[in-house]
Amino acid sequence: MRWTPALERPDLLAEPVAAALRALPAEDAAAVLVAEIDPDVADTAALVASSDVTLEESANCVLVGGRRDGEQRVAAALVRGTDRADVNGLVKRALDVRKASFLAREDAVSASGMEFGAITPVGLPDGWRVLVDGAVAGLPRAVVGSGVRRSKLALPGALLARLPGAEVHDGLGRPA
Template identity: 35%
Template sequence: MNLDFQPVQQASHLVPESIYQQLHTLDLLDKVQVAKINPDFADGELLHEQYNVPFESELNCLVVQGKRNGLVKHAAVLVPYGRKANTGSPAKHALDVSKVSFAPLEFVIEQTNMEFGSITPLGLPNDWFILADASIFEQTDVIIGGGLVKSKLQIATKDLKQIPNLIVVENLAK
């Protein structure tokens, strides 16, 4: 990989405050790594070509909302790059909702204080869930958005499991 990773603790300017605070709370500031990237190459294929990031290490993070009886639940959905999020049965069951749809982009950006193209499962509102496809944990380390389109985070999957409200879901990616 051609990304110059360093501990978030040493490069806090590359992540939003909410991510820094959550990593501090989880005692992961020195374990999660951040790298500055050219925002023009933030997308999966371009990230792979420009920085030699293996596709199997890249994750996509999408935000969905589920509804049941007037109650709305939000969740970040983590799937391997190149696969689509299955917002059908796996997501509905994990969130205990009857309907799942993608959350409005403006709402997501406002609630997360993150940039479009770099939403990440770290530093989200406390009442949001994180649904992670089970296949992600076949990798030792993964690359996720840094909250700012100019950065990427590298996190060990064992550390990813420490994020509050994380639910590992079989067949979430299709």
């Protein structure tokens, strides 16, 4: 994979992702790289099998929601590729809802402005919580979606933990 500064290749980014990167402090934006990939290998297992990206440095972002007092509460959960988000435990408690579930595909795509299978915590709507597993926050390099299936982002886990709405939660990821 050929990694280049993400802001030099806005054609490889969903518009909300590009806008979020432009809004970052210059030193943070410079730390975000993008690589073009075959959309057929956008899923974590396929990417790991076809590139030098490891499962341990891959990070998956899922959108989860639940209702409380008639209010829809939505969050992104970011865990390592080796793990699954603890939706029925930690995520449910963090959202303070009775039941948490993955957003429907159509809802996830329309609300995020990103392609399904490429949703990333970078550039999510204002006010959304981003629950980051402590293991992801500690990665020197985390590989995440770019908002489009034809590329991936690489950035320090610590930067993911500083994104707008980000909250670090140890134990968010459970071994798959």
